Amino acid sequence: MINSFRKNFKGVAIEGITLFSALLIITIIIVMITVIFIGGKSQLSWEFLTSFPTEGMTKGGIFPAIYGTALLVIIMSIAAVPFGTITAIYLTEYAKESSFIAKTIRFAVRTLAVIPSIIYGLFGLGFFIKFVGTHVDSALYGGTLHWGQPNLLWASLTMALLTLPVVIVSVEEALKTVPQELRAASLALGATKWQTIRKVVLPESVSGIMTGTILAVSRGAGEVAPILFTGAAYYLATLPGLGDQFMVLGYHIYVLTTQSANVDQSLPIQFGTTCVLLMLTFVLNMSAVILRYRIRKKKNN
Amino acid sequence: MTKKEKTGKKKKLSGLEKWQSERIDITQKRFRVGDYLAEKVIKGVAYLSIAIVFLIFVFVFRESLPIFNTSKPATETAVVGKQDSQETYGAVTDNTSTTQESYGSVADSSSKTNVQETYGEVTDQTASQEQNILAGDSASSKNSSSDTYTVSAGSGSDDNRTALKSMATKEWVPVSANPRYGLLALILGTIKITFISLLFAAPLSILAAIYVSVFANKRMKEIIKPTIELLAGFPSVVIGFFALMVLATFLQSVFHYETRLNSFVGGIAMGIAAIPIIFTITEDALTAVPKSFYEASLALGASKWQTAFFVILPAATPGIFAAILLGIGRVFGETMIALMATGNAAQMDLNPFASVRTLAATIGAEMAEVVFGDTHYNVLFLIGSLLFIFTFVINAVAEFYVKGKLMKRIQGK
Amino acid sequence: MSENKIHTENMFLYYSEKMALNNISITIPEKKVTAFIGPSGCGKSTFLRSLNRMNDLIDGVRIDGKVMIDGVNIYDKNIDVVNLRKKVGMVFQKSNPFAKSIYENVAYGPKINGVNDKSHLDEIVETALKNAAIWEEVKDRLGDSALGLSGGQQQRLCIARTLAVNPEIVLMDEPASALDPLSTAKIEELIVQLKEKYTIVIVTHNMQQAARISDNTAFFYLGELIEHDKTKKIFTNPEKKQTEDYITGRFG
Numbered sequence: 001m002i003n004s005f006r007k008n009f010k011g012v013a014i015e016g017i018t019l020f021s022a023l024l025i026i027t028i029i030i031v032m033i034t035v036i037f038i039g040g041k042s043q044l045s046w047e048f049l050t051s052f053p054t055e056g057m058t059k060g061g062i063f064p065a066i067y068g069t070a071l072l073v074i075i076m077s078i079a080a081v082p083f084g085t086i087t088a089i090y091l092t093e094y095a096k097e098s099s100f101i102a103k104t105i106r107f108a109v110r111t112l113a114v115i116p117s118i119i120y121g122l123f124g125l126g127f128f129i130k131f132v133g134t135h136v137d138s139a140l141y142g143g144t145l146h147w148g149q150p151n152l153l154w155a156s157l158t159m160a161l162l163t164l165p166v167v168i169v170s171v172e173e174a175l176k177t178v179p180q181e182l183r184a185a186s187l188a189l190g191a192t193k194w195q196t197i198r199k200v201v202l203p204e205s206v207s208g209i210m211t212g213t214i215l216a217v218s219r220g221a222g223e224v225a226p227i228l229f230t231g232a233a234y235y236l237a238t239l240p241g242l243g244d245q246f247m248v249l250g251y252h253i254y255v256l257t258t259q260s261a262n263v264d265q266s267l268p269i270q271f272g273t274t275c276v277l278l279m280l281t282f283v284l285n286m287s288a289v290i291l292r293y294r295i296r297k298k299k300n301n
Numbered sequence: 302m303t304k305k306e307k308t309g310k311k312k313k314l315s316g317l318e319k320w321q322s323e324r325i326d327i328t329q330k331r332f333r334v335g336d337y338l339a340e341k342v343i344k345g346v347a348y349l350s351i352a353i354v355f356l357i358f359v360f361v362f363r364e365s366l367p368i369f370n371t372s373k374p375a376t377e378t379a380v381v382g383k384q385d386s387q388e389t390y391g392a393v394t395d396n397t398s399t400t401q402e403s404y405g406s407v408a409d410s411s412s413k414t415n416v417q418e419t420y421g422e423v424t425d426q427t428a429s430q431e432q433n434i435l436a437g438d439s440a441s442s443k444n445s446s447s448d449t450y451t452v453s454a455g456s457g458s459d460d461n462r463t464a465l466k467s468m469a470t471k472e473w474v475p476v477s478a479n480p481r482y483g484l485l486a487l488i489l490g491t492i493k494i495t496f497i498s499l500l501f502a503a504p505l506s507i508l509a510a511i512y513v514s515v516f517a518n519k520r521m522k523e524i525i526k527p528t529i530e531l532l533a534g535f536p537s538v539v540i541g542f543f544a545l546m547v548l549a550t551f552l553q554s555v556f557h558y559e560t561r562l563n564s565f566v567g568g569i570a571m572g573i574a575a576i577p578i579i580f581t582i583t584e585d586a587l588t589a590v591p592k593s594f595y596e597a598s599l600a601l602g603a604s605k606w607q608t609a610f611f612v613i614l615p616a617a618t619p620g621i622f623a624a625i626l627l628g629i630g631r632v633f634g635e636t637m638i639a640l641m642a643t644g645n646a647a648q649m650d651l652n653p654f655a656s657v658r659t660l661a662a663t664i665g666a667e668m669a670e671v672v673f674g675d676t677h678y679n680v681l682f683l684i685g686s687l688l689f690i691f692t693f694v695i696n697a698v699a700e701f702y703v704k705g706k707l708m709k710r711i712q713g714k
Numbered sequence: 715m716s717e718n719k720i721h722t723e724n725m726f727l728y729y730s731e732k733m734a735l736n737n738i739s740i741t742i743p744e745k746k747v748t749a750f751i752g753p754s755g756c757g758k759s760t761f762l763r764s765l766n767r768m769n770d771l772i773d774g775v776r777i778d779g780k781v782m783i784d785g786v787n788i789y790d791k792n793i794d795v796v797n798l799r800k801k802v803g804m805v806f807q808k809s810n811p812f813a814k815s816i817y818e819n820v821a822y823g824p825k826i827n828g829v830n831d832k833s834h835l836d837e838i839v840e841t842a843l844k845n846a847a848i849w850e851e852v853k854d855r856l857g858d859s860a861l862g863l864s865g866g867q868q869q870r871l872c873i874a875r876t877l878a879v880n881p882e883i884v885l886m887d888e889p890a891s892a893l894d895p896l897s898t899a900k901i902e903e904l905i906v907q908l909k910e911k912y913t914i915v916i917v918t919h920n921m922q923q924a925a926r927i928s929d930n931t932a933f934f935y936l937g938e939l940i941e942h943d944k945t946k947k948i949f950t951n952p953e954k955k956q957t958e959d960y961i962t963g964r965f966g
Contacts, residue, residue, distance in 0.1 A: 014606040018512035021505045022525050025576055029532050032543050032573075039546075083346060090347030094340065096773055101348075107700060108351040114627060114696045115354075115689060116634020118661045119361060122685040125668070126360040161353060168350070181810040184768060185872070189823040189879050190800030194339040199826070200812055215534075222536025225636035225661075229669045250538040250637075257545055258641055274542045278535070285534035289527060325801045327783075330792045 033278070040275025043268050049276070057235060057256060058265040062273050067239055068152070068246035069280075072227070073217045075156035075242075076163060081213050083160070084167025091168075092175040093197055113165035117225040124158030124230035125150075146243060153242045155231030162226055163216035170215055170292075174208015175201060177295055211291040218284035222277060224250035234259070249277040358689055365682035367674070368461050464676050473647040473658070475667065475677040482680045486647040490564065490657030494643060495632045497568025497653055498575055503625055505572075506579035514587040515609040526584070533577035541641035544570030549642065558654035560644055565653045567643030571635050575628040582627060586620020587613055616710055623703040630695040634688055636661040660684050719744040719883060719913045720765060725779035727757075727764060729772070734760050736937045738779075742930070747905060747914045749928035749945065751921055752960070757937040758917045762885050765915065766802035767795050783883070800827070803881035807888040809868035811860035811875070816852050819860045819871060823879035838878055845911075846874035847904050866897025870904065877908075884908065886916040890923070902927050921961055925949050933957045 051061035087105070095102035133148035140146075147153075178201050186196040202209075224232070233245035234255050240246035256270045257263060263270075470483035509529065513522050549566045558565070590613050598608040614621075639645075644656025645666065664681050671678045720742040727735035735757045742748045750758035760769065767788060769775045781788050788798055800823075811819050820839045829835055839856070843849040848870040852863070860871055869889055876884060886905070890898040905927050908914060918924050924931050925945060932942040933956070941948065941957045952958045 008604075011604050011606040014610070015512070015516045018508045018516060021508035022512045022517075022529075025505060025509050025532075025580070026525065026528055028573060029528060032535070032540070035547050036539070036543065083349075086343050086346040087350055090343045094343060095347070098773075105347055105350055107697075108354045110700065111354050111693060111696050112350065114630050114692050115357065116630075116636065116661055116692060118634060118636040118664050119357065119685055119689050119692075121668070122361045122364070122664065122682060123357045126364040126682065127356065130364070130673070131360065161357075164350065164353075179810070181806060181808060182812060184771065184804075184806065185810045185812070185875075186822070187771070188766065188768060188799055188804040188806075189826070189875065190796055191823075191826045192333055192336045192796050194333075194336040195826045197339075199822070204813060218534055222534075222538065224536070224538045225665055228636075228665050250536055253538050253542055254637060254641065257542060270542065270546075274539055278539050281534050281536055281539075282531070285531055289531075325797050327788070327794050327798045327801060328786055328790075328792065330794045331797065333796070 033282075036271065036274050036278055039268075039271035040273075043272025044275065048272055052237070053235065053269075056262065057260055057269065058262060059269075062249065062252060062269070062276065064236060064239060065247040065249045065252040065273065066276070068232075068248040069221050069250075071152060071240070071246065072156050072159060072248055073220045075153065076159040076220045077213055077217060079157055079160035080163050080167050080216055081209065084164050084212060084216075085171050085209055087164075088168050088171035088175055089197060089201075091172055093193070093201065109165045109168050112161070113169075117162055117223050118228075120158050120162045120226040121228055121230055123161070124154055124226060128154040128157055129230065150229060150231040150245055151243045152231055152240050152246045155227040155246070158226045158230050159220045159223065162223060163220050166216045166219055167212040170212030170288075171205065171209050173292075174205040174211065174295055177208070177298060178204045207291050207295055211288050211295070214284050214288040214291070218281045218288070221284070222250055222281050224248075224254055227251060249273055249280070253277065358686070358693075361682055361689055362686045365679050365686050368464060368676065368679040368683055370461055461676060464680060468680075471649045473663070475671075475680065480677065482677075484660075484684070486649050487658055487660050487663055487684070489649055489651075490643075490647065491633060491659040491661075493651065493653070494564045494568045494571065494639070494657055494659055495629055497564055498570075498572035498632045499625065499628060500572075501569050502572035502575045502579055502628060506576045506624075506628075507583050507621060510580050510583035510587055511609055511614070514584055515605065515613065529577055529580050532573070533581070535574075537574055537635060537637040538641070540570055540574050541638040544573075544638060544642035556654070560654060560656050562642055562644035562656060563654045564643055564657040567639055567657065567659075568653070570638045570642045571632045574635060574638060575631045578631050579624045579628040582624035583617070583621050586617040586624065589620065590616045619703045619706040619710065623699040626695050626699045626703070630692045633695075634661050634692055635659075636665040640665050660688055664688075717744045718742070719783065720915070721780075721782040721785075723780040723782070725764075725777065725781055727760060727769070727778075728776045730774040734937055735764075738939045740932060740939055740942055742913065742915060744913050745909055745911070746929040747909050747916060747927055748930045748932065749924035750915065750917045750932050750934060751919070751924050752934035752940075754919060756934040758932075758934040759887055761934070762887055762915060762917050763804075765883070765885055766799050766804055768799075768804065770795065800879050801881055802883045802885060803876035803879055804885045805869070805873050805876055805887065805889045807891055809865060809872050809892070811863070811868050811871055813859065813861055815857045816860050816863070816871060817856040820875050820878045823875060827879070842874040842878035843871075845877050845908070846870045847900065847907070848874055864897070866893050866900060869893060869897070869901060873901075873904065873908075877912075881912065883913045883915065886914065888917050888919065891919065898923075921949075933960060935960070 048061045049066060050063050052063055054060035087109070091102060091105060095105070129148060129150060133146075133154065137143060137146050137148045182200050182204065183196055186200045187193070191199070227248060228251070231245050232248050232251035233240075234247075236245065236247055253270060253273050256266050256273070260266055464480070464482050467481040468484050470481060471485045472481045472483040473486055474481045474483075509525070513525055517525065544566055545562070548570060549561050552566055552569070553561055556565075594612050594616060595608055598612040599605075603611070639659040639662035643659065643662065645658045645662060646656035647658040647663075648655060650657075664684055667677070668681050671681060718741050721740070723739050725735060725738040726733060738761060750762060752758050763769045764777060764781060765783070765788075769777070777789055783798075783802065786793070812822065814822070817839055820842050821835050824835055824838050829838065840849065840853075843852065848867060851867060852858075852871075860868065863871060869892075873884075873889070890901045893901065902923065905914060905916065909929075916924075916928065928945045930943065931945040931948040933940045933948065933952075933954075935956055941952060941954045943953075948957060949961060952961065
């Protein structure tokens with residue numbers, strides 16, 4: 001009797017500890033969201049989102065940072081989504097699951113996913129700027145500096161590499177949910193493999209490609225380390241083009257909190273910017289979760 | 302009208318008949334250009350992802366190579382190149398050099414410690430050895446450009462030799478008349494902070510994963526799991542901001558330590574970033590344990606928790622090990638949180654409440670201000686190569702060793 | 715028997731090392747319905763799939779021996795598999811329409827074969843749907859999603875889709891096994907009509923079905939072809955004991 005009570009007590013205690021851990025993590029998340037939201041709430045206005053910073057970044061809005069972030073993720077997606085989708089197509093449609101090359105590619109993709117983002121920054125600097133950019137300059141501009149320096153294009157491409165595994169994994173998952181029978185039906189009608197992929201498999205996995213894109217955009221919008229020295233700028237009075245440095249939300253937060261002359265005065269803007277970035281990534285991730293949930297549900301049917 | 306219709310119909314019919322009467326020849330393999338090209342392109346693009354991993358290593362390592370060149374003096378062209386980049390980067394350096402002042406104001410004025418105090422005067426104090434030394438940002442506002450340039454122009458074989466030699470020391474003073482690139486303090490700082498964050502994140506995430514996969518009912522599971530996975534989508538700069546603004550103050554008021562930003566705060570913040578990784582992989586590993594294990598154990602009269610700890614957990618250990626490894630990888634390379642919440646002072650100190658500077662943060666803080674092609678620049682890339690190799694190895698171990706073991710245990714192969 | 719359409723000689727099929735078909739030699743006549751019967755796992759579906767090389771999609775499948783269609787060995791090196799599958803169409807066990815409109819489902823085959831003329835396509839679609847005896851049911855909603863059709867309609871749509879490519883042989887892999895009796899009856903009726911134009915090979919585990927619709931029946935057991943003859947003879951006076959045991963329901 002006593003023994004079983006003791007046993008029972010131990011069980012309850014252990015379950016309690018595990019539950020406590022789970023709840024503690026959830027609490028941390030909720031506290032983070034709440035604090036940032038409350039801190040930034042007062043800042044959130046149409047004006048804040050659409051105007052330039054003023055008075056040494058202590059007043060005004062964050063429009064250029066939003067604009068820069070948008071451009072960054074758009075160019076990044078243009079590069080990463082087709083690239084990632086094609087790789088996923090190779091892995092699911094062409095490569096044999098057990099083949100050496102497929103295994104190697106999968107390993108490479110997972111490696112890309114765990115390489116620290118700062119390394120991508122170094123690569124962007126060493127490859128895009130110093131190697132590609134400098135060569136382009138010496139070939140087209142006789143050596144004067146145009147592309148051999150940090151800019152929006154190089155930063156976006158660097159970010160594209162970083163988000164590549166995100167796209168590949170999502171699209172692969174979606175492609176795998178396309179029933180094998182549909183491929184068989186198409187092939188049995190005399191369609192070639194590529195026709196089958198283009199006309200049957202890809203249309204069926206549009207939502208997966210969208211999930212991948214959204215997740216990649218969310219990741220790209222929030223990462224700062226890869227663009228620290230490949231294009232992000234502290235302050236710009238004009239909106240950037242491809243060859244210019246640019247402002248971006250995440251870097252803006254970093255700069256305001258650690259590098260600006262008057263941290264205290266810009267505190268509301270810091271909270272406001274963080275709140276905007278968090279809400280942006282939050283909304284993106286939520287929609288990705290919902291989309292993915294739908295795909296999985298479809299698979300189970 | 303009717304005539305027209307008729308002829309139209311006739312024409313159509315003949316089209317259909319033609320379609321139906323077409324005999325298909327199967328004896329000659331047809332060459333389909335579209336398919337051929339599609340396959341080649343798809344294959345090529347897919348192979349590129351392998352190439353990218355190589356390229357990343359090659360180009361990061363390549364930029365660090367000159368440091369190993371201890372025999373030849375620096376060439377003329379290299380110096381010219383430096384001059385170019387120096388000019389363009391002057392602006393950047395100026396921008397960011399406002400750092401020093403602002404930094405102090407982040408911390409409470411009351412708890413201003415020796416870290417902040419040394420900060421502005423690094424160049425003078427470099428000789429004093431056991432001081433807390435901050436580097437990088439110390440390319441100080443007024444005279445940085447010219448100073449750095451003189452140093453870099455002189456960087457030749459001798460400099461490289463001394464730079465290489467200095468790596469095994471404790472002092473990280475990259476910008477001074479006598480630059481030293483001691484990595485020990487940085488490495489120690491990185492390890493310390495990794496240790497702290499794992500101490501915080503690993504038990505928490507693993508226990509939570511056990512709760513979700515063993516104890517939780519379906520409803521709790523459907524709330525907890527996506528919420529924790531949502532944390533994975535938090536940008537690290539947001540977590541860093543939270544740590545810097547809220548967590549640091551909170552923890553200081555609880556533990557009453559001196560320096561506001563230190564390895565403890567940074568470690569906890571990075572732990573938060575690592576939680577979703579460890580949680581997800583552990584949960585996957587626990588769920589992968591076959592249901593029959595669970596049922597057999599229950600059938601033998603074991604309770605739920607006994608089953609969890611003596612049956613499921615041991616079966617999933619390799620997976621949990623992989624989770625921790627990848628958590629380490631994440632923390633090791635984390636840059637933004639390290640930049641924002643650790644205090645960024647390169648010092649040899651095991652005290653968890655002392656400021657630290659990690660390898661990744663060093664790259665993040667100093668790369669934007671360094672002179673291209675300079676020894677300092679090369680050393681930063683060398684640090685990058687080290688980080689790359691480290692995470693690559695961690696991933697490879699997690700992938701091959703652990704997964705192989707996991708398969709063996711679960712499937713008994 | 716009339717003209718030989720399909721003819722195999724000493725055909726073996728292996729999954730990796732495991733032998734799935736053992737020395738199959740059979741001749742299938744043109745414009746007749748041939749039924750394959752046998753207990754599940756006996757290789758009848760595997761054999762059917764090897765007649766239009768759908769087994770190529772599975773890793774590790776190896777085939778020895780001859781599989782001749784119109785006198786051509788379809789496993790020869792320079793056979794064009796894509797064209798082979800146009801010539802030898804297939805209807806699957808589970809109806810598998812694309813998530814497109816009814817019209818697009820049927821037009822899929824002609825379209826990938828380069829038919830782009832709208833009126834021409836309309837004609838092909840209409841003819842195929844009529845041939846599959848589903849035209850009357852869907853003619854007013856060709857633009858609707860095919861997934862909205864009932865199971866039996868979906869299966870007939872899949873047949874129409876196959877017919878639209880204009881095959882000479884139609885392989886059917888238990889086409890009615892997932893359908894209710896009414897839909898099954900419709901499909902059976904359709905099959906009997908189709909043999910005027912097409913050579914039909916159907917796999918079924920329903921012996922009554924085989925008896926009702928087929929001209930010839932082949933009995934497979936454990937990867938071997940046990941007996942192949944006129945349906946009437948198989949069901950009334952089989953030569954082999956195993957066949958008799960099977961059709962009288964003693965096993966399988």
